[in-house]
Amino acid sequence: MRIAIFGFGNLGRGVVEAAKQNPDVRLIGIFSRRDPEKIGAKPVDIPIYPATLLERAKHDIDVLLLCGGSAVDLPEQTPTLARDFNVVDSFDTHAKIPTHFRAVDAAARAGGHLALISAGWDPGLFSLARLYAAAALPQGKSYTFWGRGVSEGHSDAVRRLPGVLDARAYTLPNEAALDAVRGGETPQLTAGQMHRRVCFVIAAPNADRGEIVRRIREMPAYFADYDTEVNFVTETEMARDHAALPHGGSVIRSGRRGVHRHTVEFSLRLGSNPEFTAGVLVACARAVHRMRARGEVGCRTLLDVAPADLSPQSADELRRTLL
Amino acid sequence: MRIAIFGFGNLGRGVVEAAKQNPDVRLIGIFSRRDPEKIGAKPVDIPIYPATLLERAKHDIDVLLLCGGSAVDLPEQTPTLARDFNVVDSFDTHAKIPTHFRAVDAAARAGGHLALISAGWDPGLFSLARLYAAAALPQGKSYTFWGRGVSEGHSDAVRRLPGVLDARAYTLPNEAALDAVRGGETPQLTAGQMHRRVCFVIAAPNADRGEIVRRIREMPAYFADYDTEVNFVTETEMARDHAALPHGGSVIRSGRRGVHRHTVEFSLRLGSNPEFTAGVLVACARAVHRMRARGEVGCRTLLDVAPADLSPQSADELRRTLL
Numbered sequence: 001m002r003i004a005i006f007g008f009g010n011l012g013r014g015v016v017e018a019a020k021q022n023p024d025v026r027l028i029g030i031f032s033r034r035d036p037e038k039i040g041a042k043p044v045d046i047p048i049y050p051a052t053l054l055e056r057a058k059h060d061i062d063v064l065l066l067c068g069g070s071a072v073d074l075p076e077q078t079p080t081l082a083r084d085f086n087v088v089d090s091f092d093t094h095a096k097i098p099t100h101f102r103a104v105d106a107a108a109r110a111g112g113h114l115a116l117i118s119a120g121w122d123p124g125l126f127s128l129a130r131l132y133a134a135a136a137l138p139q140g141k142s143y144t145f146w147g148r149g150v151s152e153g154h155s156d157a158v159r160r161l162p163g164v165l166d167a168r169a170y171t172l173p174n175e176a177a178l179d180a181v182r183g184g185e186t187p188q189l190t191a192g193q194m195h196r197r198v199c200f201v202i203a204a205p206n207a208d209r210g211e212i213v214r215r216i217r218e219m220p221a222y223f224a225d226y227d228t229e230v231n232f233v234t235e236t237e238m239a240r241d242h243a244a245l246p247h248g249g250s251v252i253r254s255g256r257r258g259v260h261r262h263t264v265e266f267s268l269r270l271g272s273n274p275e276f277t278a279g280v281l282v283a284c285a286r287a288v289h290r291m292r293a294r295g296e297v298g299c300r301t302l303l304d305v306a307p308a309d310l311s312p313q314s315a316d317e318l319r320r321t322l323l
Numbered sequence: 324m325r326i327a328i329f330g331f332g333n334l335g336r337g338v339v340e341a342a343k344q345n346p347d348v349r350l351i352g353i354f355s356r357r358d359p360e361k362i363g364a365k366p367v368d369i370p371i372y373p374a375t376l377l378e379r380a381k382h383d384i385d386v387l388l389l390c391g392g393s394a395v396d397l398p399e400q401t402p403t404l405a406r407d408f409n410v411v412d413s414f415d416t417h418a419k420i421p422t423h424f425r426a427v428d429a430a431a432r433a434g435g436h437l438a439l440i441s442a443g444w445d446p447g448l449f450s451l452a453r454l455y456a457a458a459a460l461p462q463g464k465s466y467t468f469w470g471r472g473v474s475e476g477h478s479d480a481v482r483r484l485p486g487v488l489d490a491r492a493y494t495l496p497n498e499a500a501l502d503a504v505r506g507g508e509t510p511q512l513t514a515g516q517m518h519r520r521v522c523f524v525i526a527a528p529n530a531d532r533g534e535i536v537r538r539i540r541e542m543p544a545y546f547a548d549y550d551t552e553v554n555f556v557t558e559t560e561m562a563r564d565h566a567a568l569p570h571g572g573s574v575i576r577s578g579r580r581g582v583h584r585h586t587v588e589f590s591l592r593l594g595s596n597p598e599f600t601a602g603v604l605v606a607c608a609r610a611v612h613r614m615r616a617r618g619e620v621g622c623r624t625l626l627d628v629a630p631a632d633l634s635p636q637s638a639d640e641l642r643r644t645l646l
Contacts, residue, residue, distance in 0.1 A: 014580075097642055097643070127645055131630050131645060135633040137602055138345055257598050257602065258595070264591055265588075265589070265591075267590075272580075272581070275585070276460075279459040286458075310454070319424055319626070322453050322457070323626065
């Protein structure tokens with residue numbers, strides 16, 4: 001299976017590493033809108049082409065992995081490219097998934113291609129955990145706890161404040177809430193009761209630190225509803241302690257049937273969010289390739305993919321070794 | 324969707340309860356080889372018929388849930404009944420799944436029906452967790468820890484010893500091994516290093532208790548490779564403390580990509596093993612009904628089922644609320 005990457009940020013770099021771990025996958029190239037000369041830390045052996053050459057490589061790419069961002073890139077790129085390519089994206093703006101799905105579905109059908117959107121861990125593996133748990137325990141309550149991990153959207157929001165040179169915002173689960181839910185309790189909890197936030201900020205030399213703290217803590221939607229801690233750090237400390245992008249979390253569903261309580265939990269502890277997400281994207285590319293070969297067109301999500309299609313092992317092998 | 328139960332033990336009783344939690348499911352009856360008059364604690368509103376009437380109800384049943392045991396019942400019943408019914412079973416003898424699959428597949432194809440075997444949590448949801456984790460992290464190591472839970476096969480083995488009136492054998496994870504694997508370590512571990520066993524035994528009045536302990540601890544395959552604790556209890560204690568059939572466990576996979584480590588965990592804590600398993604069976608019946616309606620025949624396992632087919636929600640609703 002020949003894949004290519006469109007967009008070479010953290011996720012694209014993760015796909016380069018993930019492809020190496022999948023012997024049935026050949027990464028034929030990276031397409032970028034940036035000047036290839038200006039991209040630092042290029043992978044060895046994988047060519048980087050300008051995005052304008054993508055159209056010409058159409059017949060050499062079985063599945064194109066779209067590694068742009070959900071805010072601006074994917075809403076435009078995925079529907080456009082799904083006309084000419086089988087594509088996988090990691091669109092993760094939950095509220096806009098239905099709209100994105102419809103646009104991609106129409107484009108993929110028009111072009112006779114297959115697209116899989118919102119691959120990754122949330123949406124993605126966490127969505128699967130929510131579905132399986134609810135199917136097995138229809139009467140129950142599901143909770144999603146995120147963290148400990150870096151929230152890139154929240155980090156960006158802090159970076160935009162005056163007097164802030166750089167920032168990293170972490171989301172952490174509220175341990176007491178997590179323990180209660182793990183223990184089978186089903187309390188009513190807001191996102192703010194389930195999580196807290198911890199920020200690390202490099203302030204400009206003359207900045208009013210008290211004002212920065214106040215503006216972070218009062219930022220609606222992002223921080224106002226959460227117990228938020230703000231720490232000021234030096235550039236050295238930021239580079240040393242906060243360079244990685246760890247993330248993770250837990251989906252927990254508790255339900256009762258008869259007199260008994262049952263609890264299902266799916267958890268991830270990820271050293272690097274984009275690296276792990278990239279692994280899911282490559283597995284999804286495999287499924288798209290197989291499903292397209294069986295004649296499927298249109299848009300899908302992980303909820304529509306038979307699990308065996310994600311695996312390099314044959315159905316016989318899976319039944320023998322893993323079922 | 325109209326379902327029926329064949330075999331009315333603990334699992335069949337679980338299906339009666341699970342069906343009530345699924346408004347799209349109508350349980351039309353229970354078929355049993357036992358004299359219906361001799362079955363205790365009959366469910367209200369659900370008729371119990373003799374097994375001999377099953378053939379006559381063929382056109383009233385969309386999916387038949389086979390609730391017999393894996394040792395004797397299912398290897399014969401599932402292939403026989405898959406000729407005339409769409410069926411779901413919970414066949415769980417891992418080593419014999421490929422043989423069972425082939426027999427059921429041939430029968431279901433011959434009869435133009437669809438069968439799903441080995442539904443439940445292991446095989447079942449644990450198999451799915453192993454597959455998804457390995458697809459996302461191809462270079463890694465998977466572990467399955469079982470317990471704390473009642474092992475029915477091991478309980479039976481103890482019950483067959485001379486001088487034993489009743490017994491319950493629990494499997495427990497070795498907490499040190501579990502913590503190491505959860506922490507991202509990937510040690511080489513035998514099943515005996517990952518688990519220990521605790522037995523509760525009612526001895527006959529004149530039995531040689533030392534001899535019972537010795538014979539349990541030396542029983543090959545079942546106990547010899549495990550740290551095994553044996554406790555003698557009274558009938559009252561057994562009824563009070565060991566009437567339920569709790570189970571559970573964890574599938575954990577750790578893998579490395581680049582410099583980072585990633586850990587995926589799926590855990591269950593089940594108040595009652597057969598009750599929870601029954602919930603999975605009913606969800607699988609829904610998928611079988613839908614897949615058959617799309618023209619599929621033959622044998623499947625959960626690894627072949629698109630997750631959305633297990634859910635009562637529509638694809639649109641799933642994308643909007645749960646993805």
